[in-house]
Amino acid sequence: MLSGFYKQPEMTIGQKLAEMNWGLIALLTLISSIGFVMLYSAGNGSFHPWALRQMLRFGLGISILVTVALVDIRFWLRYAYVIYGVALFLLIVVEIAGDIGMGAQRWISLGFINLQPSEVMKIALIIVLARYFHSLPEEAEGKLRYLIWPALLALVPAALVMRQPDLGTALMLLMVTGAIFFMAGVRLWKFAIAIGAVLAAIPVAWHFLRDYQKNRILTFLDPESDPLGAGYHIMQSKIALGSGGIFGKGFMQGSQAHLNFLPEKQTDFIFTMLAEEFGLTGGLGLLGLYGLVLVYGFSIAIRAQSHFGRLLALGMTATFFLYVFINIAMVMGLVPVVGVPLPLISYGGTSMLTLLIGFGILIGVNVHRDMVIGRSPRMDGP
């Protein structure tokens, strides 16, 4: 590290483009293309209504990704609280809007896209936490009271999202926070205490859950108790998946999905459709591709010279992992149905954009990996 080469803060765009992980971008494109194929199948062999729009979104998303990747990571460092503040403000806005009679609306219409503040928060929280732990004075490391502030940074938006109500996103925010805490070196026994506290809080939290959320959890615990009611989706998903067998029923041959036994086949349950049509082979193949993306994420994180960059990279990777894990575990009946899409494949613009912006930041970390940033952002300001 002492022999480290200091890049000039002002790299040229050409240099930056050359440093980007084009392999990762190709991998993302490949995964998204699998999504197009599945959406084509979900549309009964038609680009309408889903596949084509998804392709256009992906095109837009990739250009945003490249743009974001060009941004100097010190920009994220400097404006971390601003970004976080804006995201929190938007969350409060939708919360108030919901209260004054616009229903349980989770998004703000920007005309061409519906902005979901909770999605913005997923990225903003990672940035702000990365900055906090990056800038933590040496003497403060390992001291409990310095964890209060980042815990609040996470809990406030999580509580707001929970109220929307969006249990899945709230849990994801908390779990990503946990991952960053872990990477920042928080002692394991503190996690044990936190987990203990959460377990103790479950009966209280149960009280605040909406009926349908309670149902989902109860159904998860015993899906076959009510096969035509709340357990219907999970049963149908397992049937579709299980009946796919090793090699699947073939492209566009997924009877359960095509005969509409499978709910939400173009969004949350698209993995089931893939596994029904392409079997265990297809499912494991996709899982492998996702694994490869994680490998990229980890290697970028390890290679980054700044703590901020590392935390940023791992935070993004963790978010991605959580998407994949929760969604697939959910359709296979391992966790309750919480409404988390399968990254890059499920139909939907917001999650696609969030993910691609996240990957843009990840690649940005790679582009700026050799940048050494002091603990105080001002010292190394451009």
Place this chain on the structure above:
Amino acid sequence: MIRDQDRFRLFSRRALLLAGGKLALFSTLAGRMYYLQVIESERYRTLAEDNRINLRLLAPPRGRILDRNSVEIAANQRNYRLIIVTERAPNIETTLDRLSQLIDLGENDRRRVLREVRRQRGFVPVTVRENLEWEEVARVEINTPDLPGVHIEVGQTRFYPYDHAAAHLIGYVGAVSAKEQTGDPLLDLPSFRIGKNGVEKIHDLRLRGRAGRSEVEVNALGRVIRELSRREGQPGDEVRLSIDMDIQAIAHKRLGEESGAVVVMDIHTGEVLALASTPGFDPNAFNKGISRDYWQELMRNERAPLTNKAIAGQYAPGSTFKLAVSLAALESGLVSPDHTTFCIGHMQLGNVRFHCWKKGGHGRLNMEGAIQHSCDIFFYDVARRIGVDRIAEMSKRLGLGQVLGLDLPGEKAGVVPTRDWKRAVLNQPWHPGETLVAGIGQGFVLSTPLQLATMTARIANGGYAITPRLTRVEPPEDQAVIAEVEDATPANAFADLKIAPEHLDIVRRGMFAVSNDPRGTAFRARIREKGWEIAGKTGTSQVRRITLAERETGVRKNEDLPWKERDHALFVAYAPAHAPKYAIAVIVEHGGGGSAVAAPIARDVMLETLRRDPASGGRGLIREARADANGSRRD
């Protein structure tokens, strides 16, 4: 820098841990995938097929019921059903308005349709009306362009062309009740009908046939995507009866408004050619779901239209029982063939006086004459001599007091009383006077018209124990051949009752005199055609007790009594008298005298039977004209 290096080392260690954790979780996913898609795959594949494939049963056409000449007694009729598919009818109200101008559509139907439309998914057809007339079908078909979503569906309903005439015999079909569910999925079909009574019930399983099945692929909403396979069902077997519908119809017509029954039987084979019971009911009303009013009317009618009186009506046989008493007496050896009694109109037993129906008495009579005049005193005397147990024994041999096993539900056994019977059932000792009453077929004795016809047939055929039978069953494929085959099970294939022929002769001579001697009780109802003469026995069974006071002031005439208190009129006979072939039993409930009411009915039905007999050849037609001429004179 040192700090940073520590931090980096910690970070790397933790990153490795985190990566390990993620790998473990991904492995869990892969393991779960393996579990669902490989280990549990079979189970889910089955569940998926269950999801996807919907088995639909195709109801088989019910087998027809034919008479001995292949005339349809129960058949299937096309049932035109008007259905509407909501999703293809943009405005149900308008469509219904238009329909009500074309067909009869009540406000109730309309409300029911609208209710079902709201409840069902758009592609589920809703029945607007069933059993459309052909004209209505045509009117709807012509207007289909203006009636989007409206279709005519063709189904099948049971149809009984002879409605009332064979109602008890054939029975009817109706919707399956919860109790009748056997788990056979066919019975779950909403339009499926099973036999509820009569032949329809007894032969239900054969008539049903086997269901076909159609496998259709459906989606989660139940909409049919396509038919995967179809196996047509097997129609139910045809059931051929021994009944001759022409004779049955005549019998029914002759009973007319009366409450009664007629049984006609082949004395050699036991085949029943007619089994009529009145009043009847319309079996067609039951298929469609009987209306409450009609049901109430049937239930309230004191003439019990739902009872098959031919097999379930139990009546005191009255004087027709004297045939059995005669044979019992002769066979016992206690009464010689030339035994006589002197009738003075009454006889004394202890301090009870028993009356003959003829007030002044008959004078001296032998057995033949006693049958001819139906003298009560003769049979009181004979009964007293032989005792009730011997009478009972002979009655049983002749077919009374037992279920004869005709293929119909609800056959009754009647009663042939003995000393033991009375002790067992009533826990009372037998009184000698009751033997006398039994001797003239009154008191405890009860028999059904079917039993009386069987008794007569056994006397006429020389004492062979024929049993009544109703069905001639042939597989449908070789019908044509079957029609040619004369089912001729000779009487001597049945058990010989071992009654001396000379004793039977005495009884038959008496019966011949009843119908053919000018002083016989049924002379006025004889058959005049040479060679077709009838030999019979009248019976009038009392349903009320005639008090001493009434006897002194004069027994009231039947016409003066309320219907329920009038006597039953009975007549049993066989013909032709010299070469017996058919036996008949007629009962008219509360009809009055057997000779006046029952005998003429028996005569007319028997004439028709003889006319239709294959052996009568061309004679039938010539006589038909003559009989008509006679008939107009008689009435």
